[in-house]
Amino acid sequence: MKNKWIFIISIIFFGTIMRSTFTTLPVVANDIANSLHIPLDQLGLLTSIPLVAFALVSPFVSKITDKFSIEKTLAFALVAVLLGSFVRIFNAPSLMLGTALIGVGIAFINVLLPAAIFEYAPDKIGPYTGIYSTLLMIMTSAFQIIAVPVANKVNWQGLVLLVTVVVLLSLVTWLLNIKINVTVAPSQPQAHEHKPVTINPWTNKYAWMLLIIAGLQSAIFYSLIAWMSVIAQRTGVSGSQSGLLVGLLSMVGIPFGMIIPNFISNSSFKTRRNAMIFACVLWILGLAMMNNHHISFVLWLVISSVLGAVGSIMFIYVITSYATRTKNPQESAALSGMAQSGGYLIACLIPWLYGLIFGMTQNWYAQNIIFILMLVVMIVLIYFFEREKTIFD
Structure with missing residues (x-):
């Protein structure tokens, strides 16, 4: 350069x-x-x-x-x-x-x-x-x-x-x-000529794992962005306070933006695996704390901070994996295209379904339990996705 x-x-x-x-x-x-x-x-x-x-x-x-x-x-x-x-x-x-x-x-x-x-x-x-x-x-x-x-x-x-x-x-x-x-x-002219013929992420089980991880992460985070304000107000929080909670959900991840990519790119696969599984466990705890009709504003600040931080960490983990788990830019682009296609398709649907169930039941308990089960699936996928070799080996 x-x-x-x-x-x-x-x-x-x-x-x-x-x-x-x-x-x-x-x-x-x-x-x-x-x-x-x-x-x-x-x-x-x-x-x-x-x-x-x-x-x-x-x-x-x-x-x-x-x-x-x-x-x-x-x-x-x-x-x-x-x-x-x-x-x-x-x-x-x-x-x-x-x-x-x-x-x-x-x-x-x-x-x-x-x-x-x-x-x-x-x-x-x-x-x-x-x-x-x-x-x-x-x-x-x-x-x-x-x-x-x-x-x-x-x-x-x-x-x-x-x-x-x-x-x-x-x-x-x-x-x-x-x-x-x-x-x-x-x-790298030769790589441009024949790599595209051999790179097919849709037949790679590890690429599918990352697609599902990306989709579930986006679905949960976008749902929380869309519905946390409404849920918080149902527990007695004022409108202005609920807006602050949504802002905190977005802002709290900023400090992790410079830390997590370096951590992911420089850590062993076992360290990455353990750290991301721990993050999913924290996400589960945050969602579990939401399943209550009587939550003080102070506790909401804790919940929003935990959910926002973990959501940002998982997002950064996914986008960094496009490069760290591949051997060249062509593999990275192919993997990124596949994972983002399926991931955003899931992200489009889940927040809408969350609201649909909310309208039918007038609470958020069932949706959060489903999210907890989704995070259990993410933990299993992360365990098998993280390995020493790159995805297309």
């Missing part, structure tokens, strides 16, 4: 836009609904459309990348996100179309960023993964915090344009990285 700093800056921008591009607007959903004269409930699509795109597009990313390169494909993905972000300002159809374009572009970035890190810095997978995973969490929260003040000061379209400018900076930075560090990949 000729200039590592331009690559690091690119990673920082990727982390900045990977979630904030579609998680910011739901915060000002009321403003959007009033401005475009559409029902508020339709704006739930602003979150679900990208998740569906992740599930549908991810399996094809590796094959498309084989025809071009990681660098060019990521550039095209950023163009899609840029166009999608900009067109959202015009009307309701363009808002949905733009959100879909963002989902497609981010799906490519989700899959290819671990592979790009593997290609550019195979000896720095942990630190570089830590950079973008930490920025992802920080900037998701930061844009949600500034969303209402910016929309009040200007309007929600001004908020969209602010996000769009950040995406443009990300594209410019990545194009500079391609121009400066373009000589990174030529040493």
